[in-house]
Amino acid sequence: MIEDYRIHLVEEVRAGRMSRRDLIRRGSVYGLSFSAIGTLLSACGSDPSKPSGGTPAQSDEVKEGAFRKGGTARIGNITPAGDLEPLTMNDGGTVMTVQLACEYLCFPDPDLTLKPRLATEWSPGASPKEWSLTLREGVKWQDGSPMTADDVVASFQRYTDPKGTASALSSFTGILSKGGVEKVDDSTVRFTLDRAYADFPYLVSALNYATPILPKDYEPGDFRKGGVGTGAYVLEQYTSKRGATFRRNDGYWGEAPHLDGVEVTYYGEAAPMVLAMQGGNLEMIPGLGFKDAQSLRSQDDIQLFSNPSSSYRPVHLRVDTAPFDKKELRQALALGLDREAIIGSLLGGTAELGNDHAFAPIFPVSPDGEAVPQREQDIEGAKRLLGEAGHEGGLQLELQTLQYEDIPQLAVLLKEQLKAIGVDLKLNLMTQEAYFGSGDNQPWLEVPMGIVYWASRGAPSQLIAPAYLSDGVWNSAHWKNPEFDQLVQDLDAEVDEGKRTQLARDAATLMQDETPALIPYWLKELRAIQQGFQGVAPGPNVVLDPARMGFAA
Amino acid sequence: MGRFVLRRLWLTALTLVLVSIIIFAVAEVLPGDPGRTVLGPYATQEQVDVLNREFGVDRPLPVRYADWVSDVVRGDWGTSYQLNEEVLPLVADRLGNSLLLGAFAFLLIVPLSIALGVYSALREGRWQDRTLSVAGLSMLALPEFVSGVVLIVLFAVTLEWFPVSSDVPSANPVDVIRQLTLPAIPLVFVLFGYIARMTRAGTIDALRSNYTRTATLKGLPRSAVIGRHVLRNALLPTITVVSVQVGYLVGGLVVIETLFNYPGIGKLTLDAAVGNDLPVLEACVLVTALLFALANLAADLLYGVLNPRVRLRGAG
Numbered sequence: 058m059i060e061d062y063r064i065h066l067v068e069e070v071r072a073g074r075m076s077r078r079d080l081i082r083r084g085s086v087y088g089l090s091f092s093a094i095g096t097l098l099s100a101c102g103s104d105p106s107k108p109s110g111g112t113p114a115q116s117d118e119v120k121e122g123a124f125r126k127g128g129t130a131r132i133g134n135i136t137p138a139g140d141l142e143p144l145t146m147n148d149g150g151t152v153m154t155v156q157l158a159c160e161y162l163c164f165p166d167p168d169l170t171l172k173p174r175l176a177t178e179w180s181p182g183a184s185p186k187e188w189s190l191t192l193r194e195g196v197k198w199q200d201g202s203p204m205t206a207d208d209v210v211a212s213f214q215r216y217t218d219p220k221g222t223a224s225a226l227s228s229f230t231g232i233l234s235k236g237g238v239e240k241v242d243d244s245t246v247r248f249t250l251d252r253a254y255a256d257f258p259y260l261v262s263a264l265n266y267a268t269p270i271l272p273k274d275y276e277p278g279d280f281r282k283g284g285v286g287t288g289a290y291v292l293e294q295y296t297s298k299r300g301a302t303f304r305r306n307d308g309y310w311g312e313a314p315h316l317d318g319v320e321v322t323y324y325g326e327a328a329p330m331v332l333a334m335q336g337g338n339l340e341m342i343p344g345l346g347f348k349d350a351q352s353l354r355s356q357d358d359i360q361l362f363s364n365p366s367s368s369y370r371p372v373h374l375r376v377d378t379a380p381f382d383k384k385e386l387r388q389a390l391a392l393g394l395d396r397e398a399i400i401g402s403l404l405g406g407t408a409e410l411g412n413d414h415a416f417a418p419i420f421p422v423s424p425d426g427e428a429v430p431q432r433e434q435d436i437e438g439a440k441r442l443l444g445e446a447g448h449e450g451g452l453q454l455e456l457q458t459l460q461y462e463d464i465p466q467l468a469v470l471l472k473e474q475l476k477a478i479g480v481d482l483k484l485n486l487m488t489q490e491a492y493f494g495s496g497d498n499q500p501w502l503e504v505p506m507g508i509v510y511w512a513s514r515g516a517p518s519q520l521i522a523p524a525y526l527s528d529g530v531w532n533s534a535h536w537k538n539p540e541f542d543q544l545v546q547d548l549d550a551e552v553d554e555g556k557r558t559q560l561a562r563d564a565a566t567l568m569q570d571e572t573p574a575l576i577p578y579w580l581k582e583l584r585a586i587q588q589g590f591q592g593v594a595p596g597p598n599v600v601l602d603p604a605r606m607g608f609a610a
Numbered sequence: 611m612g613r614f615v616l617r618r619l620w621l622t623a624l625t626l627v628l629v630s631i632i633i634f635a636v637a638e639v640l641p642g643d644p645g646r647t648v649l650g651p652y653a654t655q656e657q658v659d660v661l662n663r664e665f666g667v668d669r670p671l672p673v674r675y676a677d678w679v680s681d682v683v684r685g686d687w688g689t690s691y692q693l694n695e696e697v698l699p700l701v702a703d704r705l706g707n708s709l710l711l712g713a714f715a716f717l718l719i720v721p722l723s724i725a726l727g728v729y730s731a732l733r734e735g736r737w738q739d740r741t742l743s744v745a746g747l748s749m750l751a752l753p754e755f756v757s758g759v760v761l762i763v764l765f766a767v768t769l770e771w772f773p774v775s776s777d778v779p780s781a782n783p784v785d786v787i788r789q790l791t792l793p794a795i796p797l798v799f800v801l802f803g804y805i806a807r808m809t810r811a812g813t814i815d816a817l818r819s820n821y822t823r824t825a826t827l828k829g830l831p832r833s834a835v836i837g838r839h840v841l842r843n844a845l846l847p848t849i850t851v852v853s854v855q856v857g858y859l860v861g862g863l864v865v866i867e868t869l870f871n872y873p874g875i876g877k878l879t880l881d882a883a884v885g886n887d888l889p890v891l892e893a894c895v896l897v898t899a900l901l902f903a904l905a906n907l908a909a910d911l912l913y914g915v916l917n918p919r920v921r922l923r924g925a926g
Contacts, residue, residue: 136881138647138648138692138885139647139648139649139692139693139694140648140692140693140694142694145648145649145653145661147650147653148650219656220660221657221660222649222653222657222660222661223657224649224650224652224653224657226653226654226657227652227653227654278694297693297695297700298693298873298877298878298881299873322775322871323871324775324871325867325868325871325877325881326868328759328869329762329774329775329868329869329870329871330871332759332762332763332766332767332774332775333774333871335763335767335774336762336766336767336770336773336774338773338774338775488641488884489651490640490642490646490647490884490885491641491642493642493646493651494641494642494646495641495642495643495645495646495655495658496643496658496659498641499655501651509651523652530654531652
């Protein structure tokens with residue numbers, strides 16, 4: 058099958074249906090080695106044809122020179138809410154800390170190209186329902202014992218245990234069940250999925266951040282004691298809510314790490330962390346919001362990298378309750394938005410236009426503006442649609458959301474802009490705890506109109522499945538559309554790139570027309586690095602590859 | 611005097627019990643739960659339930675309270691739901707840090723405010739008095755996060771005299787001054803105006819009183835009049851004000867601790883309340899309340915020393 062796929066990729070590029078850049082990304086997902094991809098690229102000829110799909114804005118160029126051996130890097134993070142536990146981790150502070158010591162099977166580049174890490178090769182079986190991964194030879198745990206296929210199998214058994222508390226569980230729902238992973242031999246594992254899933258390697262990469270490979274006898278609580286992982290740095294000491302210290306792993310399987318150690322400091326809020334960066338007390342802040350980063354822009358000795366992402370703020374509209382059960386009303390709201398203005402005043406222009414469908418521009422299959430026309434502000438059209446929905450003179454709506462980064466300002470901008478079409482938006486801002494709630498009281502899944510934040514995902518259906526499919530656990534719009542479900546499932550199973558593009562276009566068109574959510578923009582993620590510190594990619598934001606970082610000579 | 615102290619201690623204990631019950635009761639209406647806080651918004655409800663069962667927070671509150679009380683009495687302060695860590699060492703460590711910062715700030719605030727308050731009173735109505743009064747009020751109106759940020763940008767980022775984030779200092783006095791000066795200054799700003807005004811008012815009252823006139827008329831030197839008669843009476847209201855601020859200086863430093871990333875008990879209390887981490891929240895509130903009560907007790911005793919009427923009534 059993989060041989061056919063190579064030929065198929067070359068044909069797609071030659072026919073101008075796919076860009077060379079997309080060939081690299083898609084080839085990497087199917088486990089083609091970089092020499093193999095190089096061969097394919099030369100087979101395509103030298104003409105870089107029309108870039109297909111949404112061409113993502115490039116992430117910032119990183120320049121780096123020679124490294125100086127030694128030194129301790131100081132990294133700032135927001136204080137984790139829980140204890141330092143890889144099994145249940147779900148916030149940036151914990152993930153960044155764990156990634157200094159633990160590794161994944163694959164690792165993404167900023168543009169979502171997958172690179173080998175603990176797995177060296179991977180490929181689908183006869184269909185993308187089955188995946189085999191070859192594990193790297195000579196990888197040792199930090200206590201000196203070898204990492205084996207048993208460790209990998211045990212890790213994924215743990216992550217897919219429906220009775221457990223693993224935070225990766227929800228990302229595997231409907232795709233991989235407990236027992237779906239087996240050891241073939243000492244260096245090969247095979248995943249048998251619940252359904253064909255062409256983007257599966259993303260789910261075992263660092264983009265699915267709660268899936269680091271842990272020892273088979275791992276017990277919750279072991280990590281924070283130190284010495285667990287295969288990564289470049291060894292956790293020495295962890296003090297809850299204050300920070301962690303790491304030293305170099307001299308037995309690391311890869312090239313020897315440059316630094317002597319790493320010091321992670323936790324901050325209760327972003328402002329003091331940014332001040333510490335300005336004062337030169339930190340080498341790096343791996344993840345930073347737009348507003349918090351503003352004061353760093355004026356400083357020449359700090360590099361601020363931005364990277365396109367699939368992180369976004371959907372404004373959901375509950376399609377199963379009045380007044381949002383009228384499609385015309387939902388469309389009217391969408392036409393009332395001046396998205397350029399929102400991005401301009403809220404994010405200084407550093408975001409990509411949203412088009413009310415869930416295929417972020419960074420995804421290779423994302424349909425471009427020709428295939429699914431960009432929605433633009435159309436006050437007259439919006440008013441006409443309001444009339445058709447039976448709200449001739451306008452109406453009053455309530456928007457309930459939470460205090461989080463750019464969301465409160467987004468809510469205010471929506472209120473201002475929707476006045477023009479006669480919609481009087483009442484705002485109700487809640488704390489995060491109150492908005493997410495728990496048990497029977499989870500307002501974010503219940504309110505008729507709300508905004509929530511979603512972190513970046515690697516593949517479109519990772520983003521779509523929980524939020525927009527009929528059986529999605531966080532389908533806050535309560536949008537259930539069998540046609541859309543089918544399109545997304547077909548997309549997941551399809552390997553033919555032409556058909557994938559077609560399916561994505563159909564799904565996006567359908568979702569835009571139905572408008573279960575307004576999607577004003579896709580965020581760019583920011584990473585701040587002190588001049589003289591290097592070897593770190595600009596993104597993706599949830600991911601930090603510490604193996605190459607160090608000080609410039 | 612002994613009975614007076616005993617009675618105060620008994621009242622303190624009663625207060626602590628009431629406070630602990632109130633915290634548990636309030637937790638019932640707080641949004642969120644520990645399982646949700648640890649696992650994040652995107653965990654499934656089943657997973658959250660599993661974790662909550664492990665924590666034991668699915669049991670009714672009275673049961674949890676009874677368990678908690680019996681454990682605390684036996685010296686076991688429990689394990690934090692969120693941090694999976696023993697509560698007692700955690701809280702003791704944070705309390706120590708906060709006490710250190712609070713004590714340092716106190717050493718700056720109290721002598722400075724009292725001295726300038728008395729000075730103002732002696733210069734009543736003149737430009738020195740007005741300047742101090744306006745300055746004190748302006749600083750009082752300046753929120754800690756504003757003065758703190760200005761101080762950090764000026765003295766830590768630009769001049770680099772002090773670190774941006776304050777760590778717990780070592781025993782070295784130089785390090786204490788280096789780490790704690792910046793976070794202490796916003797506290798001085800907040801409390802200076804308040805305490806200085808109290809002192810000034812008390813001093814002016816005392817200066818106008820008959821016993822001061824008598825002391826002056828009987829020929830005592832001015833320094834003796836002020837030292838022996840004026841200050842002794844003027845400081846009584848000031849002591850009350852100062853003792854009330856002790857609780858603030860230990861438990862209410864959330865803003866300062868966050869801004870300077872200083873590991874004190876204020877931020878720990880806030881996080882525990884937000885995350886519904888009852889064992890930690892209870893421990894934090896109890897030690898803060900205890901300190902508050904002890905500070906009030908100390909103030910009462912000092913009162914007794916300065917004011918024989920209180921002392922004698924207590925004995926009688």
